[in-house]
Amino acid sequence: DTEVTQTPKHLVMGMTNKKSLKCEQHMGHRAMYWYKQKAKKPPELMFVYSYEKLSINESVPSRFSPECPNSSLLNLHLHALQPEDSALYLCASSPRGGINSPLHFGNGTRLTVT
Amino acid sequence: DQQVKQNSPSLSVQEGRISILNCDYTNSMFDYFLWYKKYPAEGPTFLISISSIKDKNEDGRFTVFLNKSAKHLSLHIVPSQPGDSAVYFCAAYTGTASKLTFGTGTRLQVTL
Numbered sequence: 001d002t003e004v005t006q007t008p009k010h011l012v013m014g015m016t017n018k019k020s021l022k023c024e025q026h027m028g029h030r031a032m033y034w035y036k037q038k039a040k041k042p043p044e045l046m047f048v049y050s051y052e053k054l055s056i057n058e059s060v061p062s063r064f065s066p067e068c069p070n071s072s073l074l075n076l077h078l079h080a081l082q083p084e085d086s087a088l089y090l091c092a093s094s095p096r097g098g099i100n101s102p103l104h105f106g107n108g109t110r111l112t113v114t
Numbered sequence: 115d116q117q118v119k120q121n122s123p124s125l126s127v128q129e130g131r132i133s134i135l136n137c138d139y140t141n142s143m144f145d146y147f148l149w150y151k152k153y154p155a156e157g158p159t160f161l162i163s164i165s166s167i168k169d170k171n172e173d174g175r176f177t178v179f180l181n182k183s184a185k186h187l188s189l190h191i192v193p194s195q196p197g198d199s200a201v202y203f204c205a206a207y208t209g210t211a212s213k214l215t216f217g218t219g220t221r222l223q224v225t226l
Contacts, residue, residue, distance in 0.1 A: 004157070031212065042118075042203060042216035043158065056212060090157050102148055103214060105157030 003027050004106035006091050012112045015081060021109045023074040023091030032074040033103060034066060035090040043090055049074060081113045117141045118206050118217040126223045133191040135220050137204035140185065144206035148214070149178060149189045152201045161202075162189070194224045 004025045013019050023032065031050045035043040048056035049068040063085075065077040074091055088110050092103040118139045127133045135149075145166040150158035164171040164178045164187070171178050177190045191198055204217040 040219075042218055044216075045213055048212050050212065058213075092157070102160040102163060103158075104160065105150075107155065107157045 004091055004093055004104050006106035006109050008109060009107070010110045012114060013078065013081065014114055015083070018077070018079045020078065021076040021089055021091075021111075023076075023106060024072055025093040025104070026072055027093065027095075027104065029093035029095050029104070030071060031094045031096060031101070032068060033092040033094075034074070034076050035092060037088045037090060037108070078111075083113050086112045116218065118204060118215050120204060120217040120220045122220050123218070124221040124223070126225060127194045129196055129224055129226050130193045133194045133198065133222055133224070135189045135191075135202050135204075135222065137187045137189075137217050138185060139187075139206055141206070141208070142185070143208040144215075146207040147178070147180060147187050148205045148207075149176075150203045150205060150216075152203065152219075158203060196224050196226065198222060199224045
């Protein structure tokens with residue numbers, strides 16, 4: 001069982017839809033992350049929240065909008081996505097700002113954009 | 115530009131033998147390295163890490179070796195077990211950033 005919970009596990013959406021991915025952790029971690037992983041590729045960092053503030057945005061298109069309502073929750077709002085955005089979206093957390101601190105990953109949301 | 119590379123996309127090892135997974139990096143600012151294991155349909159799971167001030171770290175069946183001059187690290191699994199069959203990613207941090215950079219992954223198959 002993973003201590004980082006992501007919902008939904010699978011999501012199929014059209015290019016005009018608006019949807020949200022959700023992530024929750026109750027380990028008291030203060031840093032949370034969104035990663036994107038395409039098939040046969042390594043995970044790629046999208047966003048980092050540290051102490052509920054956005055600290056890193058890896059030049060992600062604005063059709064992806066992160067939100068951190070509190071230290072336990074992380075959302076990724078999706079709007080007007082493209083088929084090439086289909087991927088596995090991984091949420092992770094770490095005890096502090098992430099420096100030299102192992103990340104704990106959820107099992108991901110498999111997103112398909114049609 | 116792939117700063118962390120795992121040049122072997124796959125590796126097959128017999129149960130009970132040693133598995134050696136290799137990783138090379140190009141960024142000399144990396145100072146903390148980690149190995150993750152990933153099963154299909156699951157997120158990566160942290161295995162073991164090493165700071166750049168060390169050259170070896172051991173945890174049970176897993177040992178990570180770091181050769182800073184060669185910008186190379188390796189993960190040794192001994193003895194290998196069928197449950198070790200997964201994709202293994204090495205990853206690296208720089209001390210000034212919260213960004214964890216992953217390697218390309220090696221698929222390990224442990225056969226009976």
